[in-house]
Amino acid sequence: MADQQHDIITGPGIWVGPELQHDESWIYRLDAAAVAEIDTALAHAKRVGARIPFAVDAFPLPRFGAELDGILEEIENGRGFMLLRGIPRERYTDEECELLYWGLGVYLGNPVSQNVRGHRLGHVRDEGRILADPNARAYQTNQRMDFHTDLLPVDVLGLFCLRTAKSGGASKVVSALTVHNLLRNERPDLLDALYGMFNVDWRGEEPEGEPPWYTIPMFSARDGKVTARICSRTYFESAARFGEQYRPTDIQREALETVQDIANRPELMLSMDFQEGDIQLINNHTMLHAREAYEDYDEPGRERHLLRMWIAVSDARRRPLADALAGRYRWVRQGGIPVKAAAGATA
Numbered sequence: 001m002a003d004q005q006h007d008i009i010t011g012p013g014i015w016v017g018p019e020l021q022h023d024e025s026w027i028y029r030l031d032a033a034a035v036a037e038i039d040t041a042l043a044h045a046k047r048v049g050a051r052i053p054f055a056v057d058a059f060p061l062p063r064f065g066a067e068l069d070g071i072l073e074e075i076e077n078g079r080g081f082m083l084l085r086g087i088p089r090e091r092y093t094d095e096e097c098e099l100l101y102w103g104l105g106v107y108l109g110n111p112v113s114q115n116v117r118g119h120r121l122g123h124v125r126d127e128g129r130i131l132a133d134p135n136a137r138a139y140q141t142n143q144r145m146d147f148h149t150d151l152l153p154v155d156v157l158g159l160f161c162l163r164t165a166k167s168g169g170a171s172k173v174v175s176a177l178t179v180h181n182l183l184r185n186e187r188p189d190l191l192d193a194l195y196g197m198f199n200v201d202w203r204g205e206e207p208e209g210e211p212p213w214y215t216i217p218m219f220s221a222r223d224g225k226v227t228a229r230i231c232s233r234t235y236f237e238s239a240a241r242f243g244e245q246y247r248p249t250d251i252q253r254e255a256l257e258t259v260q261d262i263a264n265r266p267e268l269m270l271s272m273d274f275q276e277g278d279i280q281l282i283n284n285h286t287m288l289h290a291r292e293a294y295e296d297y298d299e300p301g302r303e304r305h306l307l308r309m310w311i312a313v314s315d316a317r318r319r320p321l322a323d324a325l326a327g328r329y330r331w332v333r334q335g336g337i338p339v340k341a342a343a344g345a346t347a
Contacts, residue, residue: 006180006184006188006191008181008184009177009180009181009226011177012077012078012079013078013079013080013175013177013283013286014175014177014178014181015079015175015178016175016178016267016268017174017266017267017268017269017270017271018266018267020079020270021270021271026079026081026082026083026270027082027083027084027085028067028071028082028083028084028085029085029086030084030085030086030087031086033063034063034064034067034086035086035087035088037061037062037063037064038061038064038087038100038103038104040060041059041060041061041103042059042092042096042099042100042103044058044059044060045058045059045099045103046096046099050099052098052099052102052120052121053102053106053111053120053121054102054103054106055106056103056106056107058103059099059102059103059104059106061103061104061107065107068104068107068108069107071084071108071281072107072108072109072156072313072317075156075281075282075283076155076283076313076317076318076319079175080175080282080283080286080287081173081280081281081282081283081287082280082281083272083278083279083280083281084104084278084279084280084281085275085277085278085279086277087100087277087278087279088277089161089162089276089277090276094162097160097162097307098121098307101121101158101160101279101307101309102121102309104279105158105309105311108156108158108281108311108313109155109156109311109312109313109314109317110311110312110313111309111310111311111312112152112154112310112311112312112332112335112336112337113310113335113336113337113338113339114151114308114310114336114337115205115337116204116205116337116338116339116340117339118337118339120309120336121307121308121309122307122308122309122310123305123306123307123308124159124305124306124307124308125303125304125305125306143293144290144291144292144293145232145290145291146232146233146234146260146290147172147174147230147259147260147263147264147269147288147289147290148230148231148232148288148289148290149176149228149229149230149231149284149285149287149288149289150284150310151202151203151205151231151337152310152328152329152331152332152336152337153227153229153284153285153321153325153328153329153332154284154310154311154312154332154336155283155284155285155311155312155313155317155318155319155332156281156282156283156284156309156310156311156313157280157281157282157284157289157308157309157310157311158279158280158281158308158309158310158311159171159274159279159280159306159307159308160277160278160279160306160307160308161274161275161276161277161278161279161280161306162276162305162306162307163276163302163303163304163305164273164274164275164276164304165295165297165303165304166295166297166302166304169274169291169292169293169304170271170272170273170291170292171271171272171273171274171280171289171290171291172269172270172271172272172289172290172291172292173269173270173272173282173287173288173289173290174263174268174269174270174287174288174289174290175268175286175287175288176228176230176285176286176287176288177226177228177286178268179228179259179262179263179268179288180219180226180228182262182268183258183259183262186262187255187258189251190251190254190255190258191219191255193251193252193254193255194217194218194219194255194259195217195218195219195220196217196252197215197216197217197324198215198216198217198218198236198248198252199213199214199215199236199239199246199247199248200213200214200215200216200231200235200236200239201213201235201236201238201239201241201242202214203235203238205337207331207337207338208338208340211242212242213239213242213246214327214328216229216324216325216328217229217322217324217325218230218255218256218259220321220322220324220325221322222320222321222322222323223320225319225320226286227285227286227319227321227322227325228285228286228287228288229325229328230256230259230288233256233257233260236248236252236253236256259288263288263290264290269290274306283319284310285319285321286319310332310336312332312333
């Protein structure tokens with residue numbers, strides 16, 4: 001592909017952080033009517049005994065449901081992300097927050113399993129693990145996370161902030177499409193390399209019978225739409241534990257490092273500090289996200305805690321994906337990462 005001329009990508013998915021940092025049009029602020037409707041839906045879900053996973057009919061949102069459809073349109077075909085703010089977190093128990101967040105999420109699509117424990121509503125918190133552990137996922141640590149997309153090519157990533165950290169933990173987002181354009185202009189040789197196939201470690205989450213690594217391009221295109229599959233660098237390096245042939249080549253490593261260098265430019269990325277009750281929604285095909293390291297409070301029960309969903313949207317709404325991603329999206333269609341009995345799965 002070295003002689004291929006990649007086109008400059010245009011459209012609302014191309015943006016730079018400083019233009020948005022103080023613009024805040026990416027923040028959807030819930031008004032009193034929206035909160036009241038969510039309260040009514042939560043009361044209905046509790047009254048009918050709804051348990052996760054439940055469908056939209058258990059969480060009726062006659063007006064705000066249409067707003068969520070517009071938010072999905074912005075995520076799929078606009079800038080690629082939104083932050084919903086204004087849910088009065090202090091009003092709800094943790095369990096009510098889970099019901100509320102799930103109830104909103106199913107209006108966007110189908111939340112799928114995120115790990116071998118079968119979590120469709122996941123928990124992002126420090127489990128005392130470290131990235132040096134090849135079977136640890138980055139979200140299970142309190143360490144800094146590279147700019148990345150999540151492990152499966154699910155369409156929308158959602159985070160609900162239950163509790164913030166004592167310090168640190170800022171979320172950062174950058175347009176992978178903007179990064180693509182800069183690579184085209186500055187290092188087209190590395191952009192070509194990123195369209196090639198990379199070996200990535202499943203980090204212990206591989207389905208039964210599958211190899212513990214997978215192979216995928218970092219950039220690909222379908223119907224004129226470019227998709228990113230950039231993973232944290234640790235996931236490439238640890239693939240070598242299965243054989244030296246799976247280690248990234250020198251040009252692959254340089255390409256991955258250059259992606260991080262570009263994504264971390266202050267003039268490109270947008271940083272956001274979560275408030276309790278915030279919901280961050282991002283397009284997992286066009287956006288890269290990162291997190292600063294954080295420190296928790298010492299008191300039990302005050303630790304940083306986010307709820308996470310991986311949401312598969314309808315075929316009519318989602319971004320078209322290249323054939324090279326079909327094997328990965330097959331797992332999304334089948335409900336996400338399959339449960340392993342030994343993992344102590346919960347719903």
